[in-house]
Amino acid sequence: MDRSIDSLKTAIFARNAGEPEFHQAVTEVLDTLGPVLDRHPEYFELAVIHRLSEPERQIIFRVPWVDDNGHVQINRGYRVEFSSALGPYKGGLRFHPSVNLGIIKFLGFEQIFKNALTGMPIGGGKGGADFDPRGRSDREIMAFCQSFMTELYRHIGEHTDVPAGDIGVGGREIGYMFGQYKRLTNRFEAGVLTGKGMTWGGSLVRPEATGYGTVLFAQEMLRATGDDLDGKRVAVSGSGNVAIFAMEKAIALGATVVSASDSSGAVYDPNGIDVEALKQLKLVERKRVGEYVDRVGGASEALASAAALWHVPVDIALPCATQNELDGDAAAALIANGVRVVAEGANMPCTKEAADRFRSEPGVLFGPGKAANAGGVATSALEMQQNAQRDSWSFEHTEARLAEIMRDIHTRCSETAEEYGKPGDYVLGANIAGFSRVVDAMLAQGVV
Incomplete structure (x- = not known):
């Protein structure tokens, strides 16, 4: 089995050359899947891992905008829609000069398993741009966000892909992007972005x-x-x-x-x-x-x-x-x-x-992060739920739901590690628990 996993990694790395962070994320997952692949050798025949490691869609686009000095600036935007087996793509947007396709793919790959661990009906995706908001005026950040959303809006929606914030993207940036989405679509589609302000569809506890x-x-x-x-x-x-x-x-x-x-x-x-x-x-x-x-x-x-x-x-x-x-x-x-x-x-x-x-x-x-930091995306899913219900929950109620979800994630990781003979190994437990939930959905939906 080790040789089969090694050959899988070799093939995936060759197909995704020059993306060390993505290779690292794939290695971390694949190196723990031996026990579940021993139980289910048919996963190799069904190319489950190859399918999981290949995004369903990768979008790269130009983001032109004008700075305060009147100069035209060009950045590169990304959205990697990795897996919709469990629900609409869900994952943050990162604005940072280090952003490239490999980093967005590593983040999106991690997001698949993180979102699965929450037990919520959300798939995995990630996006962002090589834009640095540090030192930029509010007007420049608004100009960038509006240009970014002018391309991104055609790829997202509350039943398709629901971005949120990440490094460099907070409430200010989400607000500018939501305003532009609303302007372009002529719809107040509250569930299309999470991390919104409390007066226009956001959730308490999300920050x-x-x-x-x-x-x-x-x-x-x-x-x-x-x-x-x-x-x-x-x-x-x-x-x-x-x-x-x-x-x-x-x-x-x-x-x-x-x-x-x-x-x-x-x-x-x-x-x-x-x-x-x-x-x-x-x-x-x-x-x-x-x-x-x-x-x-x-x-x-x-x-x-x-x-x-x-x-x-x-x-x-x-x-x-x-x-x-x-x-x-x-x-x-x-x-x-x-x-x-x-x-x-x-x-x-x-x-x-x-x-x-x-x-x-x-x-x-x-x-590991896919378990320990899953509270953010879990609460984003709770924000989507409130948006769908046209409702707003109290801080205490939402925090109690978050605490319940984190306890469930811990239990799921711990029990899975125990089941596969590695008690206390939260990495193995998180990877196998998340993997199993996604794969069950993938196989039920056919070769897609």
Whole structure:
């Protein structure tokens, strides 16, 4: 079976050359599927994995727009509609200069299994552009978003493909894109985008959901060992919505969060990060994280690099910034300093070497992003449900639904790992549980 999986990977990599992040995501899934493929050798004959690794549709388009100096700028937009076996394509839009087809495909491939794990009727997709919103005026961002949606609108819809936000795409960007979609289609189709403002179809808890969900998943992992978050020291990377609301929920559950970061560096506060000050700095003023030290003072200090925060002794690590931010050396430092739980708040933030170290280390629990950060897309699906019902739920009701979904994801991963002889292996459990649900739907629908 190992040789068959290796030959599958070779064929997929050759077909998708020059896309290392996509190769990494495929490897992470395929390397855990041996047990289920042993039970179902017919999956090879039915080319299930080949079909799953080939997007149903890949859309690449030009995005022309005019900056504040009157100069025409050109960016490249993407939407990869990977799998609709379980429902309409669902996944965020990322605006960042690093965006290319390989990164969008890795994110979309991960999204298939993440969305399946939620138990919600949503397929997998992802999109974005190589546009950098940093330093751009509101008018420039609006111009870009309107041009981006002028092409994208023909490919999406509440029953077809439902984008949301990701890195570089928050409520402001979603608002500009929704306005342009409405203008182009002459329809107030609230369910076409999620992450909307509360006054026009958004859902309470959606901004908090990914961060809250990551911490709730970490809490469930601890509870499975008879422990909880109370009194634990937590390292968090990032300082956007995911990171800040992960901090907020961890503190609410009794933990002390000691770090934050962005692309400019990191800060360490042994007495605990002041989350309200960080919110003001990052989410309102959009400043660099290093200014936290000047603003808060006390024992806080700037670290030499963003990676340095993983060398601080903590019980729990929550990488919430971007892909491959936590490497093998950082994993070794965390393990040496006694880390007990690592839960991925971002998409694939641990390199393969780091993930392998965590998974092989006795006493360390590792929650992969497709399980630990599924709270965001789960709450997006709840937003779609409210839109379909023309309804709006309370914060308490929506948060309770999120907590229930995260408990169910943990149970699904844990029980699947146990069933396949790897108790405590959340990577194997998440991959097989998500894979099985998608494949059952694919096979029922024929060769499509």
